[in-house]
Amino acid sequence: MARKIGFYAVLAYVVYGLFFYWYLFYFADTSLPFEYEGSKADPATFLNGRELMLTEEYSKVRNLLFFLSSPLEWLFYILILVLGLSKAFKRWALQSTKIKFVQTAIYLFWLSLFAFIATFPLKFISYSLSKSYHISVQTFASWIKDELIDFWINYGTMLIIVTVLYWLIHKSPKRWWLYSWLLSVPFTLFMMYLQPVMIDPLYNDFYPLKNKALETKILSLADKANIPAEHVFEVNMAKKTTALNAYVTGIGSNSRIVLWDTTLKRLNEKQILFIMAHEMGHYVKKHLYFGIAGYLLLSLAGLYIAAKAMNWAIARWGKDLKIPHVNDITSLPLFLMILSMLMFASSPLSNVVSRYQENQADQYAIKMTKDPADAISTFQELTRAGLSQVNPPLLVKIFRYDHPTMLDRISTIEDYEIQQKSKSNGEGP
Template identity: 75%
Template sequence: MVRKMGVYAVLGYILYGLFFYWYLFYFSDTNLPFEYEGSKADPSTFLNGRELMLSEEYSKIRNLLFFLSTPFEWLFYFLILLFGFSKAFKNWAENSSKYKLLQTAIYLIWLSFFAYLATFPLSYISFSLSKTYNISTQSFASWMKDELIDFWLNYGTWLIIVPVLYWLMKKSQKRWWLYGWLLSIPFTLFMMFLQPVVIDPLYHDFYPLKNKELETKILTLADKAEIPAQHVFEVNMSDETNALNAYVTGIGSNARIVLWDTTLNKLTDSQILFIMAHEMCHYVEKHIYFGIAGYLLISLLGLYLTYRIMNWVTKRWGNELKISDTRDIRSLPLFFMVLSMLLFAASPITNFTSRYQETRADKYAIEMTKNPEAAITSFQELTRSGLSQVNPPLLVKVFRYTHPSMLDRISMLENYEIKHRKK
């Protein structure tokens, strides 16, 4: 039975991968609808033939890697349970220490290490792909440094969460999910507060914007939006990527507006001001706080469903998966697998909400700057630098895109330009 379940799981993953390969490379149509041909959203009007070819190739491969990566984690955790590795990790931990907390730490390091090894090939392929298409300028050593920081940050975070989670399971088998969620609220807020000043600087160097003339323009815009901003931060990304970006991070007094230096190097002041006005909308309309509230709501539902699914799976296939009780640390791979599945299933909803907020920010920015030409050309440059698809396939948009497609964004701006040109 165990061997059969393993074979079915692997075959299911292969069929899933073949479906998405067929969907992305043969079935989906990324050509622009007829009515958009020749418009400013048409990539053939601002990309040359080579850039058009590369953007299609790169996007298809990158999207395939995305759809392969998350279900591969599910397969890994399933096989870890099925073939008794989780039980072995627990035995190694118990033989290494008599202290419960240290046993959990040892179990977790084994599980984390094997998970990292299993997912490393796909991560490396993604890194190599971005290097091949000249998106990434990062050296392998620098990339490995970031990978190791990710590994230890994730390990440290789970080392805090897992002992508390399983302690709650033993104290309250039926309500642990609720108590765990209540504890996650201050933890989430604390981590978001720390993000800009503790976690982000582990990866990159942040400093106040060097171009003081541009900073004055941005702060004038912020004052117009009634934002009490004193600094705009830039981050050194040119050693790692040719892509462009700007974002808002953190909460409360630690909230920051951040510009990549690649954005500063490739865009004009008027284009940057549009992007800054976009980011200011997230602050003005409190999108960060709505995002936190939405995340906490989804996490409450997710933990409850995880509790129900874990109990159901353990009762039905506990013997095959070597799990006698969900309160046993051996069930942790099942917890990770179910949680990941639920997050993936929820991504169409979270992405839709994010796209709505980003559309609001685009409209706010163009109303504030009233410079559609700068806005349109900034999005065209973002498309070129990231080799993005202007009109992505439906499933890619639904499961991947937290921002509207460039077709939607540029078309909206072009309509604004036409409408105000007539006045």
């Protein structure tokens, strides 16, 4: 039975991959609806022929890699179970020490190492793709350094979580999911508080915005929005990428508004002010706190479903998966696989909410800056810099896009611009 499970899992992954290859390269239509042709949202009006070709090529491969990545995790966890590797990791841990915490650490290290090796090829392909299309300018040494930092941060975080999780499963087999969630609330908030000052600086250099005249204008916008901001932070990304970005991170006194230096170099002052107004819109609309609340609610539902699914799967296939009990550490791959599946399945819902919030932030920014021309040119430049599809395929939009498409964003501002002109003409003599 174990061989059958492994065989059908591999077969399902191959069929799934072939479907998305066919969908993205042969079936999906990314052309604009007729009514948008020739508008400012039409990429043919602001990209040259070569840029249009590169955008389509890059987006297709990048989207295929996205759809292959999560199911690859699921396949990895299934094979780890049916091939007996999870059981072997536990045996190696038991043979190494009698200290329970160290046993967990050893088991988790082997599982994390095998997962890193299994997913490395797709990550390297993604890195090589971005290099070949000049989105990334990061050296291999710098890239692998970031990957290793990721590995150890994830390992350290997971060691804490897994140790507490299996202690709770052992102590309360029926309600461990609820107690785990209750503990996850302060842990999540604590990690978000640490992110800007402890974790992010491990990857990049952060410093107050060097252009003090621009910072003064940004802080003036913040003052109008009643945002208690004292600094805008700049991050050195030019050594890694040509893409543009700005974001808000952290909570409480550690919250930061961050601009990539690539954004500062490529966009003019009015475009940067529009982006900053957008980020302030998130603050004013309290999107960060709604996001935290939504994440915690989804995690509660996810842990409950995961608990029920684990009990069912182990009762039915425990012998084939070589898992004796739910509270045995060998069940960890099953738990991680179920959580990954639930996150993937819930992504359309979370993306809808995120796109709504991003649209709200766009509307806030255009009302604050009253500069639709620079807002549109900002989105056009973001499209060019990231080789982003203006009108991505439906499944890509549903599962991948947590921001509105550039077609939606530019056409919304165009409508605003037309409305403003109509009002202005109507007010004339």
